[in-house]
């Protein structure tokens with residue numbers, strides 16, 4: 001997160017850190033007791049290794065009462081995701097067991113009505129992604145508030161030049177922005193997850209390249225279908 005600030009500890013109990021060998025790789029959030037939603041691009045350099053999912057955390061390193069690392073039983077990247085673009089950039093992770101819910105571990109509902117969030121709506125996004133252009137990695141969860149910008153503005157030829165589909169949305173990236181390591185985390189508007197930080201590599205903090213999110217409403221059926229099929 002660039003230009004943001006440390007989140008109030010454990011006030012975003014839905015936040016997940018996707019880790020490999022104890023290292024944060026991407027964000028995510030608890031979408032059901034045994035399921036975390038993140039971005040498919042985050043699996044690009046992991047080969048066939050499975051992530052571990054850290055829940056209940058504020059600090060990535062210090063001991064905290066409800067912090068717990070969960071093993072992942074299976075990972076389900078959206079079938080339409082690919083490394084060449086930001087399309088269908090979703091990843092569902094089934095935890096080995098149901099997460100133990102408590103004050104620091106809670107599910108976050110996601111938007112199911114397929115209607116664009118109005119431009120200028122201020123949403124918030126949190127993550128353990130880099131906090132400076134030099135790539136400084138925070139130990140504690142950061143957050144920032146960002147206004148939604150319209151798809152037309154975001155698709156202007158001087159911005160993302162027509163690549164933003166109806167399944168994506170954008171926020172202003174002037175100074176305050178998401179960045180590497182924040183991908184997979186939720187864009188929360190009015191207490192509901194409206195989008196997921198896309199994990200395609202992108203310049204951060206430059207107003208000419210707004211932040212891109214995968215909208216969640218268009219994928220409600222896919223998310224429900226995977227959870228139902230794997231839960232049995």
Ligand SMILES: O=C(O)c1[nH]c2ccc(F)cc2c1NC(=O)[C@H]1C[C@@H]1c1ccccc1
Nearest residue numbers: 025041044045129130137180181182183199
């Ligand atoms: O965050 C992203 O946009 C993104 N997209 C990816 C695609 C492939 C992929 F293998 C990884 C990523 C990845 N995450 C990262 O590089 C994480 C490693 C970097 C990081 C940043 C801050 C704090 C800790 C670690």
